Amino acid sequence: MSSTPLGDFIRTKRDSIQPESLGLPERGRRRSPGLRRLDLAARAGVSVEYLTRIEQGRDRNPSAAVLHAIADALSLDASERNHLRYLAKITAGECPSHTRPAPPRRDVRPSVLETLRLLEPGIAIVTNRLGDVLARTSGFEAVTGGTGLLDGDVPNVTRYVFTDPRARALFADWDDIADQQAFDLWLGPSVESSAWFTAELASVAGPDFARRLNRHVVPQRGVLRLNHPAGPALQLHRETLDLPTDEQQLIVFLPADEQTARAVEQLRHRPLGRLRSIS
Template identity: 35%
Template sequence: MTGPTELGEFLRIRRSGLQPEDVGLQNYGVRRVPGLRREELAMLAGVSITYYTRLEQGLSSNASESVLEAITRALQLNEAERSHLMDLAKPTRTKRRSGSKPDKARAGTLRLIESMSSMPAVVLGRRSEVLAWNSLGHKLVGSHLDFESPHCPADRPNMTRMLFLDAHTRELYASWCEEATRAVSSLRLLAGRFDDDLDLISLVGELTVKSAEFAKLWAKHPVENCMSGLKYFQHPSVGSMELDFEVLISPDESGHRILMYTAEPDSPSAAALQLLQATAA
């Protein structure tokens, strides 16, 4: 899922998104293809056109960190995109990891989210699979599913799969297109970081085949480290809600995350969340 081909695709897409005037260059005449030319990007990065072309064509897999940093500056990448570029440029691994041993949330994490009685919380694995949720988290994002489903690997929900393939989840998000872009951007970042995860590769393949919308977004190679923001819900039980979300990442290598939602105090969304809490109780 990563490697020279993915690296080249990422570089081409980001190069095509920059115009000469964006980087202080004079634009002469009509261009056959949008964006910067390879020679312009190579000049800005201070590398030879031959070397840069080899990177885009997947013919060079050992770019130095200094070269990658120069390309990062030339492409005006943000920190998430820079991190993704570094992941894509690392040597291809030969060992592939599968989920032969089902993942599960730690006992301490379960106690933590259970103590958040007034805050929806969901524990996610590295592939956005739901490892656990508290009662309010379940009512918010998975009320049509069995509360115990995260504890059975065969039935475990996956937030990204649900977003694209589950009609109930699609109707839950009032700004579905924004949510879909955010989900694909996060998955792209994870795919570069965990390029040896066979289950993650399988998920991307499944969604690419089953959802034309996912395939279109994936091809654009969006990258974003979505740690906080605002989500717009149209919940079937309590109606419209605007909820802030925060993500806490486990400090180990598990890739586990806790997704938490809050509402602005004394707002209509806070009232709706309290009503949802009452139904959860």
């Protein structure tokens, strides 16, 4: 049986739903948990054979109406519906396995860099969905200094989370952050770029990365909790501005409480770097 991101997501969601939660009758003991394919097909108004083809990757281009019906049948929320549509696009245009796509662009527009400068000395970065830190403020350098996150010519949060032992000490909720970074690879700058980075990371990140990548669970993004090596515990809100034409994001981190605000101010008095852009 072949597999596609779309089929994996539908099957994962189906397995996670208890029939009783949808008002369906109990049909006796089952070999596998979750919603039967028969029941999902009936709720979506499609044949079991067609749903099987989608789940097994033998039909890679279902219509928008079918996707909408499946989303309704699975009672997906807004984030999950967006993910379903995105995976449908990936599945319909997946890269051939015999080609190795080129890495994504890493240049940042001057106007975006100027916006970042206006946020100084705040905590902000420009990144893409692959986790590349393309530019950052001195405030971001202050709160991540000594953690290893910004080591290397092209810092990458996703690679850091899965391959650097220091990440588990820095992120108080490492499991949640790992889920978020893996999930965001599905929203990469392009199918080609995401495939390139995933192939590169899989060889060094191990099976835990692959497991999280293929879970297709839309993560909840709460307060970011950091354990800074200098001592202070930080709690930060994240505000994200999408830059769709650049396939990038501007992320601003704001202290979530007075204790964090004081700790950030202390960290800013440490030796600071300058705004940096990676090109």
